[in-house]
Amino acid sequence: MLHQVHAGITTTAQGPTTNLNYSPSATRFHSNPDILGEICEYLSPNDDLEDLDSAQVIEGRQNLAWLALTCKAFLEPALDRLWRSLNTLYPLFKILPAFIQTDGTHVLRGTITPEQWDRFDWYARRVKKFCYTRDPDNLDIAMHVYFRMAQLRTSPILPSLRHLYCPEISQQDFLISGVCLFLTPSLQVLEFHKITGVEDKLSGTFLHTLWNDGAQLDMIIFKGSGLSPGTLDLILNFQSLRSLELTGMGPAMELDWLKKIGAMPKLDDLALDFTHSRIDVVEEDLGFRGLKSLMVTAPLSFARSVLPFIATPHLETIVSVSCSDTQNDRTKFVEEVVERWGATLRSFSLVHLMSSDNIEEIQMVTLAPLIPLKSLNGFRLEGYSLDLTDDNIRILGSAWPNLTKLLLPFLGSERVRPSIESLRILRELCPKLVHLRLPLDSSDLPAFIPQPIAVPRAAPLPPPPEAVGETVPAAAASSSSSAEAPAGVEEDTDAMMAEDESDSSLSPSSSTSPSSSVPLNLPPTGAPFNTEGPFASSSSALPSSSTSKTTPASLKKSSHSLQRLTISTSDDSWDSRDQLHLARHIDHLFPRLRYVSSFEGRDEERWTHVHDIVQAFQTVRNETLEERRRAWVV
Numbered sequence: 001m002l003h004q005v006h007a008g009i010t011t012t013a014q015g016p017t018t019n020l021n022y023s024p025s026a027t028r029f030h031s032n033p034d035i036l037g038e039i040c041e042y043l044s045p046n047d048d049l050e051d052l053d054s055a056q057v058i059e060g061r062q063n064l065a066w067l068a069l070t071c072k073a074f075l076e077p078a079l080d081r082l083w084r085s086l087n088t089l090y091p092l093f094k095i096l097p098a099f100i101q102t103d104g105t106h107v108l109r110g111t112i113t114p115e116q117w118d119r120f121d122w123y124a125r126r127v128k129k130f131c132y133t134r135d136p137d138n139l140d141i142a143m144h145v146y147f148r149m150a151q152l153r154t155s156p157i158l159p160s161l162r163h164l165y166c167p168e169i170s171q172q173d174f175l176i177s178g179v180c181l182f183l184t185p186s187l188q189v190l191e192f193h194k195i196t197g198v199e200d201k202l203s204g205t206f207l208h209t210l211w212n213d214g215a216q217l218d219m220i221i222f223k224g225s226g227l228s229p230g231t232l233d234l235i236l237n238f239q240s241l242r243s244l245e246l247t248g249m250g251p252a253m254e255l256d257w258l259k260k261i262g263a264m265p266k267l268d269d270l271a272l273d274f275t276h277s278r279i280d281v282v283e284e285d286l287g288f289r290g291l292k293s294l295m296v297t298a299p300l301s302f303a304r305s306v307l308p309f310i311a312t313p314h315l316e317t318i319v320s321v322s323c324s325d326t327q328n329d330r331t332k333f334v335e336e337v338v339e340r341w342g343a344t345l346r347s348f349s350l351v352h353l354m355s356s357d358n359i360e361e362i363q364m365v366t367l368a369p370l371i372p373l374k375s376l377n378g379f380r381l382e383g384y385s386l387d388l389t390d391d392n393i394r395i396l397g398s399a400w401p402n403l404t405k406l407l408l409p410f411l412g413s414e415r416v417r418p419s420i421e422s423l424r425i426l427r428e429l430c431p432k433l434v435h436l437r438l439p440l441d442s443s444d445l446p447a448f449i450p451q452p453i454a455v456p457r458a459a460p461l462p463p464p465p466e467a468v469g470e471t472v473p474a475a476a477a478s479s480s481s482s483a484e485a486p487a488g489v490e491e492d493t494d495a496m497m498a499e500d501e502s503d504s505s506l507s508p509s510s511s512t513s514p515s516s517s518v519p520l521n522l523p524p525t526g527a528p529f530n531t532e533g534p535f536a537s538s539s540s541a542l543p544s545s546s547t548s549k550t551t552p553a554s555l556k557k558s559s560h561s562l563q564r565l566t567i568s569t570s571d572d573s574w575d576s577r578d579q580l581h582l583a584r585h586i587d588h589l590f591p592r593l594r595y596v597s598s599f600e601g602r603d604e605e606r607w608t609h610v611h612d613i614v615q616a617f618q619t620v621r622n623e624t625l626e627e628r629r630r631a632w633v634v
Contacts, residue, residue, distance in 0.1 A: 036077045043067060044081040047129060083126035089149075089157075090139050092127075095120050099145070108145045112152065121159070129163040132179055146178040156184035163189040169199050169224070177202065183209050188218045195224030195248075204231040211237040219243040219269075227252050236260050243269035247297070250277035262287025262311075271295035271319070274302060282306050293317035295349075300325035304333055307340065315341040317378070319349040330366050338369040347378030347405075354383040362386050371399045377432070380407040387416035388439060390425065397429030404434045410568040410599050411439035417569055420445060420585055427560050427589045437566040437599065442574060448584035562590040567607055568599035579606070583613035591618070 045060030061082055068078035086092075090106075093099040098110035135141050149157060161184050169176060169192045176199070187210060192203060203222070210217065217238040225248040232252050235244065241264055246253070250273055258279070261267065268290050275297060282305050288294075291312040296303045300322040318337055330350070337345065348370060352360050362384040370376065379400065388411060396406070406426070411417050417439045426433060565586065574582075586596065596611035598604045 031073070033077070036074060040064065040067065040074070040077045040081045043078075044084070047085045079123075080126050083123055085129040085131075086127055087131035087133065088135055088139065090135065090141065092120060092124055092157075093141070093145065095123060104140055106139070106141045106145065108142075108148045124158055125160045127158045127161060129165070130158060130161055130182060131165045131167065132182065133167055146181060150178075150181055156186075157181050159184060160186050162186060163191075165189075165191040166193065168194045169203070179206065180209075183213065185210075185213045185215045187215050189221075190217060190219070191221040193221075193223045195222060195226060197226030199224075200226055200228050200231055203227060204234055207231070207234040207237070216240045219245075221245040222249060223247040225249070225251075229254060229257065232257060236264075239264060240266055242266050245269075245271040245295075247271070247273045248275070249273065250275045253277050253279065255279050255282070259284075259286055265290070267291065269293040272297070274298035275323075282309050285309050285311060288312055291315060295319035295321070297321040299323065300329040300333055304329065304336065307336060313341075314344045316344055317347040317349075318345065319347075319351065319380075321351040321353065323353040325352065325360065327361075327363075327366070330362060334366060334369050338373070342369075342373055345373055346375060347380075348373075348376065349378070349380035349407075350382075350384075351380065352383030360384050364388075364392055371395070374400070375402060376400045377402045378405040379403065380405070382407065382409050384409050385411065385415065388418055389416055390418050390422045393418050393422040393438075394425050394429070397426050401429060402432055403430045404432050405436075406430070406433060407435070407437040407566075408439060408568060410602070412570065413441075413443070415439075417441035420582070423585065423589050427562075431560065433560070433562050435564045435566075436562060437568050439569040440567050441569070442578065442582055445574065445578055445581055445585075448581045448588070559592060560590050562593055564595045564597070565590065565593060566597050566599050567603075570598075570602040579610055580613060583610050583617065586610070587614050587617040591621075593618075 043060060043063045045057035046054075064078045064082040067074050068082065083091075093106070093108075096108070096112055096116055098112050098116075099106060099108050100110075101107075161182055164179075164182050164187060166176075166179060169179070179202070183206065190206075190210075192199075195203060211234065215238075218240065219242065220235060220238070221243075222245070227249050229252045232246075232249065235241070236257075244261065244267065253272070253274065258272075261270075267288065270288065270291060270293065272295070277298070281302075286306070286309045289311045291310060292314060294310065294315060294317070296306060296319070298306075298321075300320060301324075303320050303322065318341070320333065333350075337348070354360070360383070362381070364386065367381075370379075377400070379396070386409070388408065397403070400406075419441050422438065422440070426436065586593065593614060596607055596614055598607040
């Protein structure tokens, strides 16, 4: 569908023309690029290069294609976003008449005129991100097409490309050397994954050519193994580099090279894997004076030896990934990080590469130095075993109210784990939380008891005049027999309609996909717990219509913004009714949730079912609010 809407939007490089006469206000609207850009951005799909074939992305692209056909003012901004990210050259190839299909295989035959190249370039210049991987099975494109394109082109095939991502650069069943088609001076982000020693020279040639052509790379990510020191030296040519991540390249890293990396003036984000590195100990200054984010994959003792020689006074993010550590190393590491960068630290991660016979125990007291850091917005603990209670969750939530990401380790059913109450605690204490990973104990789940609907009570009518000895005129007596509803009822009705309208207007679609089915602001589905049970809370009490009034602003304030909930536990036994109750709890607490998932595939089917139930609740609520809104308008 992508190539069809792309190739059918316009037939000339200048785009369609129109003879419509606009009013002055319409002219101001259509001539404002900021307004047009915001509208197109709202309709734009996710730019995740690993998820470009999802239904959500396809729907977003179709909407942008329709918008581009609406009027000339929307043409350019809509097409820019429609073509911004690709994971195949097929849509561009389809623009060329010489690209034909014969016996089920696409080939490139014939002459391509300058006018056809102009039309090709009119679209190609809009591509900013590209994922180069094997073409889908349903697209049989002959290998010679890529060679012919390289032969026919004297300029970059994607002249405005900013981000090139190769999820698997190792040579298998597709033309990896075709990556050279995407060499362009405009490139800023380069990602090569699953590198092997075979691709060492190809990677080095790619880097050297970019540097020779004047590319100003901002980010380099190399993951795999087998790169030589000579290839790593080529990274030093890009003095404008801001972010560098090397995974699996420990054997190629040397101390002199590390010091040269530390001298790069703009580098503020560094992630290095020292596994099998020939650097045994660090005893001299490494530089890195402007560093803000540091990730070190190495034994924790080595990471501790590196920290004193990192010159930056403003570190905001630190991640330690180790396969070997001790309780003393962990305690000292936390203390040293807080002592050195406590005033600037915003995110802390401690990850242990766990194996079946190497499970490390950690105590909550080890994390105590982090508790005073009120500005912390990210915390990750992974690969460790501990007992984790609701009180522990309350301490963390109270200490770090600005958390946007809280990732806690996987814990089996043999450990003490937080209950469903911990979700309510985090909802109240961490209103900015977006991603939560929690080893939730769902073995003793309380039933979800919905809150009764509060019906406004009318004010009592005054006693009839006859009761106080007054004479009542006939007309007045007639009118008093049909008493009007008190003002309080009308106000409450207005408030309820404001609630419906504020939510439904933000959620016009009733699809079950996360992007279209999750309203931006919805009231909760009901009280989460039995108000007489052990989980009773003041929040379950019915509000009085005389003292509180629902408004769109209060609803927006009370609706939590959590987007992703990952459950990092397994082995709890529950039936379908338990799944339903759990989904109700989750939906009530986090009505804007997009994803419920398992950790590393554990109990995946069960948590996928819970996710589907939560999505169903959101869809039904969305449709109901939309029906109410329409009924009120009518």
